[in-house]
Amino acid sequence: MRKMTKAGWATMIGMIALAILPPYFLLTGQAFYVDLATRLVILGIAAVSLNLILGYGGMVSFGHAAFIGLGAYAVGITSYHATWGGFDLIASYNGLLQLILALSISAIYALVTGAISLRTKGVYFLMITMAFGQMAFFLFQSLDVYNGDDGLTIDVRSELPFINLDSPMQLYILSYVSLAVAMLLVKTIVNSRFGMVLQGAKDNNERMVTLGYNTYFYRLAAYVISGVMCGYAGFLLGNFTTFISPDMMHWTRSGELMFMVILGGTSTALGPTLGSSIFILLEEILSSITLYWHLPFGVILIVVVMFVRGGLMGLFKGKGE
Amino acid sequence: MAPLLKVKGLMKSFGGVTATDNVDLDVIKGEIHAIIGPNGAGKTTLISQLSGALKPDAGTVLLNGSDITNKPAYKRAKLGITRSFQITSLVMGMSVLDNVALAVQANDGHSYRFLKPARKIAHIRDKAMENLIKVGLRKRANDATSALSHGEHRQMEIAIALASEAELMLLDEPMAGLGPEESALLVAFLKELKGQRTILLIEHDMDAVFALADRISVLVYGQIIATGLPDEIRSNDAVRHAYLGEE
Ligand SMILES: Nc1ncnc2c1ncn2[C@@H]1O[C@H](COP(=O)(O)OP(=O)(O)OP(=O)(O)O)[C@@H](O)[C@H]1O
Ligand SMILES: [Mg+2]
Numbered sequence: 382m383r384k385m386t387k388a389g390w391a392t393m394i395g396m397i398a399l400a401i402l403p404p405y406f407l408l409t410g411q412a413f414y415v416d417l418a419t420r421l422v423i424l425g426i427a428a429v430s431l432n433l434i435l436g437y438g439g440m441v442s443f444g445h446a447a448f449i450g451l452g453a454y455a456v457g458i459t460s461y462h463a464t465w466g467g468f469d470l471i472a473s474y475n476g477l478l479q480l481i482l483a484l485s486i487s488a489i490y491a492l493v494t495g496a497i498s499l500r501t502k503g504v505y506f507l508m509i510t511m512a513f514g515q516m517a518f519f520l521f522q523s524l525d526v527y528n529g530d531d532g533l534t535i536d537v538r539s540e541l542p543f544i545n546l547d548s549p550m551q552l553y554i555l556s557y558v559s560l561a562v563a564m565l566l567v568k569t570i571v572n573s574r575f576g577m578v579l580q581g582a583k584d585n586n587e588r589m590v591t592l593g594y595n596t597y598f599y600r601l602a603a604y605v606i607s608g609v610m611c612g613y614a615g616f617l618l619g620n621f622t623t624f625i626s627p628d629m630m631h632w633t634r635s636g637e638l639m640f641m642v643i644l645g646g647t648s649t650a651l652g653p654t655l656g657s658s659i660f661i662l663l664e665e666i667l668s669s670i671t672l673y674w675h676l677p678f679g680v681i682l683i684v685v686v687m688f689v690r691g692g693l694m695g696l697f698k699g700k701g702e
Numbered sequence: 703m704a705p706l707l708k709v710k711g712l713m714k715s716f717g718g719v720t721a722t723d724n725v726d727l728d729v730i731k732g733e734i735h736a737i738i739g740p741n742g743a744g745k746t747t748l749i750s751q752l753s754g755a756l757k758p759d760a761g762t763v764l765l766n767g768s769d770i771t772n773k774p775a776y777k778r779a780k781l782g783i784t785r786s787f788q789i790t791s792l793v794m795g796m797s798v799l800d801n802v803a804l805a806v807q808a809n810d811g812h813s814y815r816f817l818k819p820a821r822k823i824a825h826i827r828d829k830a831m832e833n834l835i836k837v838g839l840r841k842r843a844n845d846a847t848s849a850l851s852h853g854e855h856r857q858m859e860i861a862i863a864l865a866s867e868a869e870l871m872l873l874d875e876p877m878a879g880l881g882p883e884e885s886a887l888l889v890a891f892l893k894e895l896k897g898q899r900t901i902l903l904i905e906h907d908m909d910a911v912f913a914l915a916d917r918i919s920v921l922v923y924g925q926i927i928a929t930g931l932p933d934e935i936r937s938n939d940a941v942r943h944a945y946l947g948e949e
Contacts, residue, residue, distance in 0.1 A: 569816065569817060572820060573815055573817055573819065573820055574807055574813040574818070574820045575814055575816050576816075576820065577796075577800065577803075577804060577807065577813070577820045578804070578807075578813045580793075580795070580796070584793045584794060584795045585791060585792065587755065587791055588787075588791045588792060589804070590755075590774075590775045590776050590779075591755070591775055591776075591779060591784065591785055591791075592779055592784075592804060592805050592862075593776050593777075593808040593809070593866070594776055594808060595774075602814065
């Protein structure tokens with residue numbers, strides 16, 4: 382076997398910690414920390430998905446939170462109608478059905494918005510993805526059936542075979558396993574032929590086109606994969622919070638996701654997970670100390686981004702890597 | 703014999719500058735056709751229109767008799783046109799071997815393959831390695847591209863053009879910035895390629911041009927003022943006046 386890199390060790394240790402700590406907290410009666418860990422892991426999935434296009438594809442999307450919202454509303458709306466009637470076609474607590482709905486809506490949304498956004502580059506891409514995200518935000522804000530701005534309470538969680546999402550521990554395990562699979566999936570994709578083209582196009586698009594790659598479609602495919610993964614995170618988040626609102630899609634949420642990826646380290650396996658962990662923990666700790674936590678929070682984040690090259694994962698870089 | 707590449711009435715201007723002015727050009731299968739001309743004559747602009755990177759304002763480009771004027775660059779690559787860049791254009795964040803492997807991979811079916819590690823696909827890696835060996839970069843294969851010297855980057859450009867297996871190679875000043883020894887090696891190398899590939903060669907180094915070219919076209923202010931055998935070009939008055947004489 383090849384010798385493991387420092388980053389590889391860090392990834393293994395980080396993932397083992399996430400596997401061991403929450404069950405420990407639960408057994409010792411500190412349920413609050415399980416909640417925290419669940420949120421952190423679910424947002425980790427979203428950050429991992431964003432890293433595929435941002436880190437490896439060079440597509441700085443500022444509207445990724447829309448996918449979280451779509452995934453969550455797929456649970457919320459179907460569950461709402463199953464409880465209160467109407468819209469018989471989709472009214473259901475069936476988790477698999479909700480999941481299929483969440484993923485396919487995310488895929489369609491990604492395909493349409495990606496096809497348009499990817500006609501542009503750089504800062505224009507950033508702006509247009511943000512605009513699409515805000516469109517989704519305003520759309521759900523205007524849907525009075527689902528309480529618009531005030532959001533929707535999910536009375537019944539998704540019903541899945543073998544797994545009971547009402548159990549915090551089971552929900553956590555599902556989220557954790559999903560995160561591990563997502564990380565593995567992105568790693569596999571990145572190292573595949575497709576991944577080589579994606580990374581080549583990020584680095585030197587002209588060269589890749591000259592070689593015969595229609596880079597637009599490769600990017601679009603990556604964008605759709607990423608969107609679907611993020612939609613899945615939304616499906617979990619809806620089940621976790623049991624309360625959903627348009628706020629989940631607000632551009633500041635997309636900004637937070639982006640920040641997690643950059644904080645942890647783009648184009649690394651663990652980076653996004655590490656970023657989401659630090660982000661959520663820091664937010665929690667600082668907000669318990671002071672009401673004015675946003676300021677020190679912002680300062681710490683800026684310092685890390687400015688002084689640690691390549692995000693926190695940059696600290697684990699070996700010589701010559 | 704019908705030419706492999708036929709260019710008719712090609713026009714391209716940038717604002718007030720006419721960079722390509724009614725260019726007609728035939729490139730015959732198997733020949734090394736050199737294009738010479740002073741700085742700013744429009745050589746790179748011409749190549750860019752042939753590779754598909756730039757859209758001409760007017761005119762047609764035929765490859766094997768079929769019109770490719772409106773085909774995008776990636777499609778032309780699939781039809782067998784490759785180019786090297788005057789200003790090195792490589793995937794700097796990847797290894798030397800990865801760069802060449804990407805060229806091989808481009809001809810190995812589509813790349814919507816998500817599972818198998820690309821670096822473990824033997825036939826692609828082997829073919830990439832073969833081409834690196836040809837240009838003398840075997841030892842550098844696993845190094846980061848960004849760590850290589852300018853001369854080595856030029857060699858990589860050639861390895862990539864070779865690996866793409868394109869029938870028509872458009873080489874934009876491959877010797878630019880090379881030392882005399884490196885240049886001589888490259889000339890010898892291109893000589894060996896002669897007949898196997900069709901090459902449109904842009905080059906400032908006149909020794910290289912006269913050593914390699916079967917035919918030469920002279921481009922001045924976007925116009926081709928003469929096309930002919932090397933000896934004809936050497937003795938052409940207009941060419942001497944406009945270009946060679948200036949040296
Ligand atoms: N993208 C562009 N926009 C505006 N003008 C351009 C552009 N590209 C080239 N030109 C102009 O077109 C003319 C031809 O440029 P080109 O690069 O094709 O010349 P060249 O023959 O390759 O020169 P060199 O020997 O220096 O490489 C020049 O006057 C140049 O300034
Ligand atoms: Mg030039």
